[in-house]
Amino acid sequence: MKKFYSFLFAAVALVGFAACNSDSTEDQPTPAGVEKVSFKANIDTTKTDLEGNKTIWENDDVIMIEGFTFKTTDGKEFTCTQTGCSALLKKESVTAFYSHNNDGNVDSTAGTAGAVLKATGNLNEGNLSFQIMSAFLKFTTAVDVTLEGTNSLFSAATVAIAKAGEHYVAINPVEATLSYSNGGEKIKEVTKAFEAGKIYNLGFLATKSGWEISDGTPFLTTETADLFVAKNVKLAATNFCLHKVGDTTWGAGAKYGLVNGGTKNENTAIGLYSANWSNDITISNANTTAHDIYFDKANSRLYVLTVGKTPAEITAPTHGNYYNVAGTMNNWGSNIDGYKFTYCGDNVWHLVVDFAANAEFKVQLNNGWGTCYGHNQIQSGVGRDLSNGSDNAKVKTAGTYEIWVVPDHGSEPLYILKK
Secondary structure, three states, X not given: OOEEOOXXXXXXXXXXXXXXXXXXXXXXXXOOOOOOEEEXXXXXXXXXXXXXXXXXOOOOOEEEEOOEEEEEOOOOEEEEOOOOHHHHHHOOOEEEEEOOOOOOOOOHHHHHHHOOEEEEEOHHHOEEEEEEOXXXXXXXXXXXXXXXXXXXXXXXXXXXXXXXXEEEEXXXXXXXXXXXXXXXXXXXXXXXXXXXXXXXXXXXXXXXXXXXXXXXXXXXXXXXXXXXXXXXXXXXXXXXXXXXXXXXXXXXXXXXXXXXXXXXXXOOOEEOEEOOOOEOEEOOOOOOOOEEEEEEHHHOEEEXXXXXXXXXXXXXXXXXXXXXXXXXXXXXXXXXXXXXXXXEEOOXXXXXXXXXXXXXXXXXXXXXXXXXXXXXXXXXXXXXXXXXXXXXXXXXXXXXXXXXXXXXXXXXXXEEEEO
């Protein structure tokens, strides 16, 4: 099977092998009376956006020329010894065809190996220059997906792609409608004209996450863990919150919102807090203008962005103070690496931390003991109303916990929630 190596997006072409004549295999003489026609094959560089340094043909690859089979045993030269093949040398022009299955059929899931190649040339010159007749889809996915195409997929109307890092799928270069789904649920659909020899980067094929906006708009996964997105959406209302899919009850962790309600700006980082008393977020034009809305759960932030923008383009919020956890897990603050809270914005700090059973800790302001929050009754895995100067906080059950510090919330400045 032919392979293409080092595919990247660039207007650089595959460079083929140099041409040579049919006498290059002198160590394999042709028996008397047997015809033999040989040539070298390379990829034409004029119609492709694929980048690579060479074309590699594998042993037993087959090229068909007007009913004659040419096969390579050295990965370089294609040879035919069928009776009558020498008549091809008398023709001014021949048409050669290569496909993954060498029978005119192409397996989409073979990726770049599924390319259709076609050449027209004169065999007396000892080489043929092939053009790529397929287009390619490039994407990554962390889940199983199903591609469905109209006139675009070679092998079938639908192609199942098992989860993996990177995929190339060969497709028919026509105008087509292509969609993908996960678990039988369609995620995205696009209609466009595909051109032969080009790679179309679909990016990361996402699935629905376990989170949604309160009007029912789902967040999709992204390549970054705990970063979710709802793209190009107009919300049902200007005020909204976030919650787990199906979890609309009021209770700890059911709702992500603001510590203090109010209107927030587009294209900024909005600090979120998860508690049963969090407040709705208001974006004044959220129900009239489409946005790309990102939920950065890892950093407890929301981004309501102009379509096309990403959180990486938004300056992360900063604060003059910081908070950290000091406890039995880090020798009471002698080393705070990994135990420092992220500043989310809007006077909210957030930390995800692992606690052993019966761990004790306090939350310090700026790694000091002048202001340090504790509580002596965190036994069920969830607690709040930790006060400055109180006893050590004690965690009965081992596990991963989320902690928020919200100084603006008066008598309840800290909240801990078991993940």
